[in-house]
Amino acid sequence: MRNTYLVIVAGMILMLFSSELFAQAVVKSGKPKKVLMVGGGSSHDYQRWYKNEDAKFLDSFDHLEVQYTENTDSIAHYLKSTDLLILVNNQEIAAPSKVAIEKFIQKGKPMIMMHAAVWYNWNDWPKYNFEYVGGGSKSHEKVQEFKNLVVNNGHAITKNVSPQFNFQDELYRHEPDPAGKGIDVLVIGESLETGKVYPAVFTVNHPKSRLVGITQGHDQHSHLNKDYKAILINSVNWALKL
Structure with a gap:
């Protein structure tokens, strides 16, 4: 009876392990999702x-192909x-590109700012901040x-992210637009100077x-931080519904 039980348990473990490998294989065998990151500015x-x-x-990551x-x-x-x-820039964007971004969003395609x-x-x-950012800084x-x-x-997006993590950055005084459709806050930044949160x-x-x-991201203190990196890849996967 004991041997039968062990065989059943071993079989279940093998099935779970095989399922995980199969899921990974599906992700790796599919075409990578194409990501465009737009930078530049001051x-x-x-x-x-x-x-x-x-x-x-x-x-x-095998499932992503990034163009900067x-x-x-x-x-x-x-x-x-x-x-x-993914927009990370603050330089001017010409009208045709703005129209292209609006059409992209209208089609239901995702964006990270x-x-x-x-x-x-x-x-x-104004449509950018009102509809896409839900406010701004x-x-x-x-x-x-x-x-943080x-x-x-x-x-x-907060999976495997530390409940609290500190680093040096520009704490953006981000304000949601009260006339907008609203935002769902996942992480707040708390000033060690004033105690205010954003x-x-x-x-x-x-x-x-x-x-x-994502308001964080001034220099190496954020970009090299493990929690920042976890938020970044989680945001990409969530936005792509992966």
Whole structure:
């Protein structure tokens, strides 16, 4: 009887292990999801921290293929074959590219907006902050250490993220737009100087698209942080429904 029980247990373990391998094989055998990351602008080292750190980190996963560009005129061209758009820039975006982004979102394609891209950058494009960011930032504290606190540990984006993690960054004074459709805050940034808290990682309520905002990401203190990296890959997978 004991031997029969052991055989059954061993079989169950083998089935679970085989199922996991099969699931991994399915992901690896399928075509990689194409990700477009758009950087460039002022006040940040986009090449070092977004192209050579974040984009390469994401591209290291078998199920992702990442294209980085700072040529905003090329956005419309790339979006034709893109599964996920990541904006990290604060440079000007030409009208045709803005239209292409709006059509991309309207089709239900996902977008992640990181750090400089959640700012109020484009006065001639109010739709961006109102519908896609759900608000925005107009100021930040000086670069210094602050607390990041997970306030929703049941969301896929905060999976394997420490309940609290501190690093030096620009704490964006992010304000949700009260007239907008609302945001769901997953992580807050708490100032060690004033005690005030602001959304640091959030999703934006949109009828068609999965949208994520990440206010962190000034320099090496965030980009090399394990919790930042976990949030980044989790956000990509959630946005792509993986």
